[in-house]
Amino acid sequence: MPKQSPIPGDIDKPFWDACNREVLVVQNCKSCDRMQHPPKEKCGGCSSSDNLEWREMSGKGTISTYIVVHDTPVTILQAEQPFNVAVVKLDEDPGITMLSHLPGTAVDAVPIGAKVQVEFETTPATGQKVPEWRVVG
Amino acid sequence: MAVNVQTPPDSMYRSTEGLGVWEHKGKVAAVGIGVSPTARRWDESPETSVGAWTILAIRNAMEDAGVSPEEVDGIVLTPDTSTGVSWPKDRPIPESFVETFNLTDDPLDGIVKLSIEWILKNMPELTNIKFAMHAPTCMSNAIVVGAQAVGDGMTQTCLVVRGWHNLAGRYYVGQGAAGMDTIAGPAGITSGHGVPACGTTAMMFQEYCHKYGKNHDMMANFVITEKRNGLLLPEGYWAQHRPENLTVEDYLAARWIAKPANLYDNDLPICVSAAFVFTTAERAKDMKQKPVYILNHTRTTPKHRGAVQTLDDWQEAADETGRKLYEGAGIKNTDLSFENMYDGFTEFHQFHLEGLRFAGVGRGEALDFYQTDISLEGPNPVSPSGGNAGGGRTRFWLHYDSIQQLQGRAGARQIRKKAEIGVSGAFFPDFNYSTIWSATPD
Numbered sequence: 368m369p370k371q372s373p374i375p376g377d378i379d380k381p382f383w384d385a386c387n388r389e390v391l392v393v394q395n396c397k398s399c400d401r402m403q404h405p406p407k408e409k410c411g412g413c414s415s416s417d418n419l420e421w422r423e424m425s426g427k428g429t430i431s432t433y434i435v436v437h438d439t440p441v442t443i444l445q446a447e448q449p450f451n452v453a454v455v456k457l458d459e460d461p462g463i464t465m466l467s468h469l470p471g472t473a474v475d476a477v478p479i480g481a482k483v484q485v486e487f488e489t490t491p492a493t494g495q496k497v498p499e500w501r502v503v504g
Numbered sequence: 505m506a507v508n509v510q511t512p513p514d515s516m517y518r519s520t521e522g523l524g525v526w527e528h529k530g531k532v533a534a535v536g537i538g539v540s541p542t543a544r545r546w547d548e549s550p551e552t553s554v555g556a557w558t559i560l561a562i563r564n565a566m567e568d569a570g571v572s573p574e575e576v577d578g579i580v581l582t583p584d585t586s587t588g589v590s591w592p593k594d595r596p597i598p599e600s601f602v603e604t605f606n607l608t609d610d611p612l613d614g615i616v617k618l619s620i621e622w623i624l625k626n627m628p629e630l631t632n633i634k635f636a637m638h639a640p641t642c643m644s645n646a647i648v649v650g651a652q653a654v655g656d657g658m659t660q661t662c663l664v665v666r667g668w669h670n671l672a673g674r675y676y677v678g679q680g681a682a683g684m685d686t687i688a689g690p691a692g693i694t695s696g697h698g699v700p701a702c703g704t705t706a707m708m709f710q711e712y713c714h715k716y717g718k719n720h721d722m723m724a725n726f727v728i729t730e731k732r733n734g735l736l737l738p739e740g741y742w743a744q745h746r747p748e749n750l751t752v753e754d755y756l757a758a759r760w761i762a763k764p765a766n767l768y769d770n771d772l773p774i775c776v777s778a779a780f781v782f783t784t785a786e787r788a789k790d791m792k793q794k795p796v797y798i799l800n801h802t803r804t805t806p807k808h809r810g811a812v813q814t815l816d817d818w819q820e821a822a823d824e825t826g827r828k829l830y831e832g833a834g835i836k837n838t839d840l841s842f843e844n845m846y847d848g849f850t851e852f853h854q855f856h857l858e859g860l861r862f863a864g865v866g867r868g869e870a871l872d873f874y875q876t877d878i879s880l881e882g883p884n885p886v887s888p889s890g891g892n893a894g895g896g897r898t899r900f901w902l903h904y905d906s907i908q909q910l911q912g913r914a915g916a917r918q919i920r921k922k923a924e925i926g927v928s929g930a931f932f933p934d935f936n937y938s939t940i941w942s943a944t945p946d
């Protein structure tokens with residue numbers, strides 16, 4: 368799907384750079400052992416920025432829920448309607464969720480609980496890659 | 505204008521468990537309420553701007569309370585008035601607005617936002633304001649801050665104010681970043697998939713239905729009850745402009761916005777303003793209206809770590825809100841005569857209701873509870889205000905109605921059982937400001 372191209376900022380640039388290398392990373396606070404996504408300037412647990420690092424993920428997750436979008440506010444997605452948006456919980460930490468259009472899954476046929484694997488999709492405006500997820504097995 | 509407008513410090517909020525009974529329980533009271541008319545969209549005349557209608561609502565509230573403007577010494581305002589459509593960047597503001605009002609440095613003040621400075625510049629009768637705070641996002645926040653401020657003695661007689669504007673255009677659709685082919689900031693992670701405003705709620709609702717074996721059809725009785733209650737709210741948009749009954753069939757046939765959320769699970773953005781008058785219980789004793797006492801207030805803030813919340817996040821947060829409300833008010837769930845928790849989107853409501861254990865309803869049970877008698881006439885009145893769904897998008901009908909119910913002047917919406925204690929709060933289950941109201945101070 369022709370998604371908007373994310374424009375990396377100071378804080379999330381390492382995340383988007385990793386996407387361009389087809390690697391999924393999530394920000395982690397070493398002192399709290401706490402991940403957070405989107406990345407932030409400070410850890411939401413200890414409010415410190417001193418111990419933030421980037422942790423590489425396996426790219427495996429599970430679908431926890433989904434919707435079928437019939438009326439999106441995003442102009443470039445309107446021609447694609449209706450489309451799935453699923454919530455994926457990462458295997459490493461189910462508290463970390465990401466959104467997915469679930470390429471390869473028919474509209475409104477989303478298997479809640481199914482395993483998914485990350486892949487990377489190139490967005491048209493800038494070529495920035497973004498993570499997407501595909502049902503496996 | 506010498507008034508220093510402050511931002512509420514964290515210390516004004518009751519955010520954690522274990523704080524015990526609120527130190528000002530029953531010592532702060534709502535004694536007046538006022539609203540403006542409603543409209544679907546701003547017609548660009550100065551008389552119907554959010555600024556003008558907020559002035560009207562404030563004057564109505566003071567009159568309702570029998571309080572003179574010079575007696576008012578505090579104001580808490582929610583400065584956001586937006587409903588998802590922005591003012592075009594290079595478009596000048598209407599000349600008639602410039603001619604009618606005293607402007608602040610921001611020309612859009614009074615049109616698509618509102619500041620206390622603007623209100624004071626245009627309400628010269630408010631000569632005695634010594635305490636002023638902007639409580640963002642939601643009137644529920646302003647209510648919490650106003651209650652604490654009066655309790656703490658920062659103000660004796662305080663206005664609590666919220667206005668809404670609505671311009672031409674569709675709610676968030678194609679607005680700002682949504683209309684571009686790039687997206688910046690955290691939105692690149694959270695918004696790039698084109699989820700509409702109701703989408704996160706619909707995701708949580710879907711997960712809820714999957715977990716507990718429920719379905720969207722089970723929402724119908726709740727939504728039509730809200731619409732019915734809303735038509736009995738003469739101040740509301742639907743009663744004033746579109747007095748249409750909603751049937752179960754209408755609800756089930758409505759188009760999807762983000763399945764499982766349909767058109768009627770969303771609310772209608774409108775123009776309207778409201779103001780309440782809060783004062784000390786002592787002073788409230790011999791005032792014009794029967795005082796409605798505040799027994800407790802709470803704030804709950806998001807703790808989720810991912811791109812969207814999870815069902816667990818929302819259920820845990822809703823439970824936490826319930827426990828905090830009861831602890832600080834020194835009451836139990838069975839003490840509630842009614843509940844007016846947030847409904848905009850309708851699929852929020854069951855989370856709030858279950859967190860409160862309203863009528864003994866626990867996790868996963870609210871949709872079954874919706875199939876019972878939840879009407880104004882019944883033993884467990886749910887959302888007697890009609891909420892956002894029944895009165896238009898304000899996030900304040902719930903509070904307005906709670907006050908009226910406990911004063912016994914909710915008119916055709918008056919619940920048939922005795923109204924003794926009620927609760928109202930908004931908005932997300934994990935991001936809300938809630939208040940327990942009572943007909944008596946203890």
Ligand SMILES: [Zn+2]
Pocket residue numbers: 396397398399400401410411412413414415418
């Ligand atoms: Zn930390």
